[in-house]
Amino acid sequence: MRIVLGVAGGIAAYKAAHIIRRLRELDHSVKVVPTAHALDFVGAPTFEALSGQSVTTDVFDEVESVNHVRIGQEAELVIIAPATANILAKITAGIADDLLTATVLTTTAEVVVAPAMHTEMWLNPATQSNIATLRSRGVHVLDPAVGRLTGPDSGPGRLPEPEDIIDFALSAKDGSTPGGLSGRRIVISAGGTREALDPVRFLGNRSSGKQGIALAKAAHAAGADVELVAANIDSGLLTGLPENIAITPVESTLELQAAMRTAQPNADALIMAAAVADYRPVEATDSKMKKTGDEGLTLRLTQNPDILRGLVDERVGTQLIVGFAAETGDRATSALDYATAKFDRKGVDLLVFNDVSDDRAFGHDDTAVQIIASVDGQTKVGEEFHGTKDHVSQKVIAALTDQFAHVESTT
Numbered sequence: 316m317r318i319v320l321g322v323a324g325g326i327a328a329y330k331a332a333h334i335i336r337r338l339r340e341l342d343h344s345v346k347v348v349p350t351a352h353a354l355d356f357v358g359a360p361t362f363e364a365l366s367g368q369s370v371t372t373d374v375f376d377e378v379e380s381v382n383h384v385r386i387g388q389e390a391e392l393v394i395i396a397p398a399t400a401n402i403l404a405k406i407t408a409g410i411a412d413d414l415l416t417a418t419v420l421t422t423t424a425e426v427v428v429a430p431a432m433h434t435e436m437w438l439n440p441a442t443q444s445n446i447a448t449l450r451s452r453g454v455h456v457l458d459p460a461v462g463r464l465t466g467p468d469s470g471p472g473r474l475p476e477p478e479d480i481i482d483f484a485l486s487a488k489d490g491s492t493p494g495g496l497s498g499r500r501i502v503i504s505a506g507g508t509r510e511a512l513d514p515v516r517f518l519g520n521r522s523s524g525k526q527g528i529a530l531a532k533a534a535h536a537a538g539a540d541v542e543l544v545a546a547n548i549d550s551g552l553l554t555g556l557p558e559n560i561a562i563t564p565v566e567s568t569l570e571l572q573a574a575m576r577t578a579q580p581n582a583d584a585l586i587m588a589a590a591v592a593d594y595r596p597v598e599a600t601d602s603k604m605k606k607t608g609d610e611g612l613t614l615r616l617t618q619n620p621d622i623l624r625g626l627v628d629e630r631v632g633t634q635l636i637v638g639f640a641a642e643t644g645d646r647a648t649s650a651l652d653y654a655t656a657k658f659d660r661k662g663v664d665l666l667v668f669n670d671v672s673d674d675r676a677f678g679h680d681d682t683a684v685q686i687i688a689s690v691d692g693q694t695k696v697g698e699e700f701h702g703t704k705d706h707v708s709q710k711v712i713a714a715l716t717d718q719f720a721h722v723e724s725t726t
């Protein structure tokens with residue numbers, strides 16, 4: 316495919332080099348069109364050597380080839396990564412004062428932008444309004460990742476990893492993203508529940524909510540109408556999610572269950588990515604528990620409902636239900652065998668299994684999963700997907716999209 320890679324002038328411009336290399340490995344032709352400021356970060360020879368094509372920024376370079384219209388007309392896909400606040404503002408306004416903006420204005424190909432900038436710039440109403448306008452015109456916007464920015468600061472605004480940008484862009488081109496889930500309402504639980512012992516103490520778990528957030532972003536990018544039921548997720552992680560993802564904050568398992576049950580009748584799919592406490596204290600005291608004597612403390616716990624099981628029992632029509640299984644293995648049984656048994660027991664349509672032996676998942680950005688599904692009545696374990704939680708989420712959302720197609724073809 317003939318791909319134009321626009322590179323704007325941000326520190327993340329160096330990541331464009333990895334994008335070019337990977338796209339070339341996938342046998343695509345890559346024409347790099349940087350802005351003049353991008354060349355302050357990465358030199359044209361780097362882009363030329365990696366892409367095997369000449370690199371210019373100005374409409375008055377190579378005038379005989381009428382580059383300012385030809386590049387856009389010939390492109391089959393245009394990706395801008397990183398896209399700065401400035402280039403987003405220019406393409407929203409239809410400005411064409413350099414080769415990249417002229418290319419965007421001429422092309423009829425799908426345009427994908429991967430914004431990267433400081434959190435303040437990203438959250439500025441001007442940028443958010445430009446993003447909303449671009450989305451309404453069909454431009455595919457990959458939400459920035461949350462993480463370390465140029466300096467010691469961190470927040471939403473980081474350029475996603477090259478693999479994630481490529482996955483997103485190629486599926487935008489395929490038409491599977493966005494649109495694969497358009498018109499579908501997807502409800503996703505994320506984070507970890509907390510069970511109060513008293514007004515200040517709780518029993519909780521180490522889930523950060525990053526996996527569920529990544530799923531919400533991937534489902535949203537695929538065109539779904541998304542509700543995120545967020546159990547105790549750090550507000551910094553929620554900032555910068557697309558505005559039309561509805562966030563329902565919950566704390567305890569019973570609150571999470573109530574939110575999922577309320578959402579169930581109108582959902583096309585429910586994804587239980589939250590880490591749910593299996594037990595809660597029999598009672599929580601209204602005032603802070605006092606330390607008494609030296610005899611230790613015995614807590615009495617009662618079992619929480621299995622929310623997933625309840626959702627499966629109350630399934631509405633052909634609604635799809637996805638569970639997660641974070642498993643560890645032991646000498647007798649592998650983690651995967653435990654997960655397969657769970658799939659058979661829980662009655663879900665898809666089970667996303669990850670091996671959490673050696674503390675491999677909680678709070679980290681990278682993960683590895685296998686998706687277990689039932690194909691023609693047989694339990695099938697899919698290949699292992701490794702990578703960032705964004706990357707893995709796109710695979711889960713692709714599996715869900717396939718499952719919708721399968722259900723439609725058989726009903």
Ligand code: C5P
Nearest residue numbers: 587588589591619620621622623638639
């Ligand atoms: O049985 P286990 O806790 O391993 O199952 C994990 C799956 O079940 C996850 O999708 C989790 O969100 C869900 N779950 C639940 N209610 C519970 C415990 C887990 O819905 N009480």
